[in-house]
Amino acid sequence: MFLILFIFTSLLFVFYTSITEEQSRLNNHVKELNSQLENNEQETNNNFTIEISHLRSNVKELTSQLKNYKEETDSGLKRNVSALKESVGNITDGLKKIKNENIQEASCTSCPNGWQLIKSNCYYFQDEGVSWDRSQEECEKRNGVIVILKDKAELDSLLPTIGYQRYWLGLRRDNKDINNWLWADGSRLTFSAWNTGEPNNEHNSEHCAEILGGPKSMNDRNCEANIGYICKRAWTC
Incomplete structure (x- = not known):
């Protein structure tokens, strides 16, 4: 009876030891997995941060380019409008001059009596x-x-x-x-x-x-x- 109990106790001890080792191994594995997850999460966050930074930089550059283009376009339009106004002014002055000359010519066609x-x-x-x-x-x-x-x-x-x-x-x-x-x-x-x-x-x-x-x-x-x-x-x- 004692022998049987000893054997049973020994078996339980071996089984317990095996279970303990397996649990320890599983705990270590879980810790490793958690560490990998944390590293992956950190790496992912870093990549997202870098990507977001790149996107912000691109948006800023595009905004600057759009602003410069708008300023150049506005400046070009102002110059063109100014040139057109000047041309219209010259044409208007020319028409007025021609009109005045025609009026003067029409009013300057008389000769003295006997001529x-x-x-x-x-x-x-x-x-x-x-x-x-x-x-x-x-x-x-x-x-x-x-x-x-x-x-x-x-x-x-x-x-x-x-x-x-x-x-x-x-x-x-x-x-x-x-x-x-x-x-x-x-x-x-x-x-x-x-x-x-x-x-x-x-x-x-x-x-x-x-x-x-x-x-x-x-x-x-x-x-x-x-x-x-x-x-x-x-x-x-």
Whole structure:
């Protein structure tokens, strides 16, 4: 009986010892698992923290880029708007200038009594015969000049009124060189419409120029001859 009890007690002790060791092993395993879990949790938290930090940094950078883009865009728009306003202002000023010029031109198309408006100038036709010097004086009294022809267009505009009358032109030979012709304002002759064979300075006494009717109607004549004259002046406002 004692032997059996001893054996049973021994078996219980061995079983208890085995269970204790297993429990200890399990406890150690649990502790290891808990430690791993804690490490994993810490690592996970660290990774989350790093990722969140990266995201915040990216958001901050994107916000800064958006702000800079907005500022550049606003600045560009302001410059464009300013340039457009300036262009509109220039166009408006140009239109006003054109309008004012048109108004002025429309209101500045009158000539003094006795003068005729032809193209853009006023002309005074005097049929009473006087010398070249006298015709120049008379034109000056009327605040004009004895007519100076600038080009063929001006001559053509006067021919219908000239008809077949004779009128002095503001043109005479240069006192220093009779082969040169000067207008009354001292400018040289650049346009002319001399008649065939003219100027011929007949008897060496034809030092002034007259105009007859026709496209080739200029002729040299003695300055003391008495013929009509044409005065010229700008229109008045």
